[in-house]
Amino acid sequence: MTVTDSAGPPKYPFGTVVRLDLHRRYLELCRNEPVSRVTMPYGGEAWLITGYHEIKQFLADPRFSSHAATAHDTARVTPLPLRPGNLLSMDPPDHGRIRKVVAHAFRPRIVSQLADRMRALVTAELDTMENAGPPGDLVQRLAIPLPVRMIVELFGVPYEERAEFRRFSDVFVATSAHTKEEIDEARDGLETFLRKLIAKRRGNLSDDLLSVLIEALDAGQLSETEAVRTGIGVLMAGHETSLSMISNVSFLLLSQRDLFVQLSHDPALMDPAIEEMLRIIPLRSVGSFPRRASEDVEIGGVLIRRGETVIFQRAAGDRDERVFETPDTIRFDRESNPHLGFGHGMHFCLGASLARAELKVALEELTARFPTLRLTGPAEDVPWKPGLIARAPAALPVTW
Template identity: 85%
Template sequence: MTVAQTAGAPKYPFGPVVGLDLHPRYAQLCRNEPVSRVTMPYGGEAWLLTGYHEIKEFLADPRFSSHAATAPDTARVTPLPLRPGNLLSMDPPDHGRIRKVVAHAFRPRIVSQLADRMRDLVASELDAMEEAGPPGDLVQRLAIPLPVRMIVELFGVPYEQRAEFRRYSDVFVATSAHTREEIDAARDGLEDFLRRLIATRRSSLSDDLVSVLIEALDAGELSEVEAVRTGIGVLMAGHETSLSMISNVSFLLLAQRELYASLCADPKLVDPAIEEMLRIIPLRSVGSFPRRATEDVVIGGVTIRAGDTVIFQRAQGDRDERVFEDPETIRFDRERNPHLGFGHGMHYCLGASLARAEIRVALEGLMGRFPSLRLAGTPEDVPWKPGLIARAPESLLVTW
């Protein structure tokens, strides 16, 4: 057991975020120092985990608190810490109580019903892209409309109001693209949007998440702040994360076009291909949301002191050569793939089945319609959104 030295901890992030590349420093740390000290942009120093076993152990350990990381002195990559009351910023027993409420909206029956509507939407969007002729933009034609439409249906947001919450989304998930004042204003705007939505929907309850939140609110199972901020968390994760992932998957398959060709030749590979891309794609531009130790904890032989902040780079853990054979190679025939793409432990992604369904329907639509699909330019021509938590192309021009 050791306590690592903290003097001169390197600045984090280690360098510019470039497409879907991981900075080489991550691999070096994973191999030699999977629990290491870094200096964060805000709040001082933190522990960075890069090894698979260390990350998985951390995620399952209740001694690391998400709620404690809402304190303003928490080391972090964002200008502001998460606000309390969000599922991502909760600990037991509150986390379990509210997760149980929200889970009703992600029942298999609901996701199955949404999948039928996904296919119709994808067909309609690809019809329009084909009719307009090349080049088409997969971000505008597929990556944005599919998850946005699905989350507004799941959530119960009137479709015509989608632009109102969309205008806050990129600001909400900024690291360096917006100021703390702009981020705070976006959070306030989203909370006001949710409060108004809850007020207007009280007379027309249904199966959607807003109705579930209203019923739980009226039953005293959660407070108004919890209802609003939990709703925001689901709304943001359900569309911003999914649209980024659909964009990234499409880019990866077309940047290495032999991957797309292999799927078109054997569509049965789609499901294992999705798992492999969930493993290999570093969705977050920087490390995870932070947690803080509530007592001294030993991980990977290193003592993390009570009050210390911990983050991790999931994508590097999913490239840990101790767990994954030939981890840097994308293999759709990988037999064992216990990736952490949707997390682990109590914060495991509630919408994992919905996200998988969205990626699957998007890919099946593209392969069925455009087997000759390719980038309109080179991978280097693709522009990327700067300064946000999630990586994603701004546009993805394709031809066929």
């Protein structure tokens, strides 16, 4: 079944984002037309991939260029394309060169050290929430402070300067919440912020990511623009994505409270539960950042021509009936869960182990400390941030 109309490919996105719901058209396409044409908000038409196997093939194929998608005529969901010089907008060999530099800051020893600090931070924040008495706000008390502190620790951003960084972050990841002029201004602001940090830290290096970037910059392994824009990419992924995911996981567990009770009663389920929530939660409100075909490529029996733009919706692929049994059911005992929550191929998320650790520490402490935790009102009353790439509650009022 082809989901089109007489005016051409359907307009994308398909409708208003509602909490953690995945628009039904994604699943229809995954089942019947896993590679289909859509009309994007900016730049014209693109291919949308919704099938699991087709997404994996696309992500593993170097003939789809991220760098080519930085052109302003690229079909996309954001008012502006990504700027060149960011890991997400790079192709080989530059991508491999810079990824190798950045990976140094995500070594297992570093992540393990951060996990110890995470637990102390979460304990302190939950102490404050408990002492203040109900109601509390899990966004302000947990989802914001944990990733902010971790990115401060990992990256080496002075904690007292976090407000300046956060001033730009929401604007940076906007789809419709801000104008392209505002987004461009936020990008310039973040680049200036990073350049100042690099200049300040040159004589005081340590084991953090900023020091790694400075050493690589001074050794001629990357340019200043690459150092700054790669740094911004890590900052945004480590902050906004983690903040949104902690908020979304908390909302999911409390809006379907039997899941929260299940975790509280059986902490051994924590690891598979986290993987299941990474699978089921559609973190992005819209499809992926685009890539463009550098030559003709066939995916799922569909010929994608050189120069054409492709996006994918990971959450649709992670509900593909060909791969996941009862894909719409949340099962914390799911034995096989090869989800694409952290991507696939050369752009697989460098911070996956850190993100998993953040979620695990947050949920272990939350379920152990507040077994009676619940939303203060109906799930439908929880406010959500509008017009951003990642969906997330604006606040998550709870009582216990």
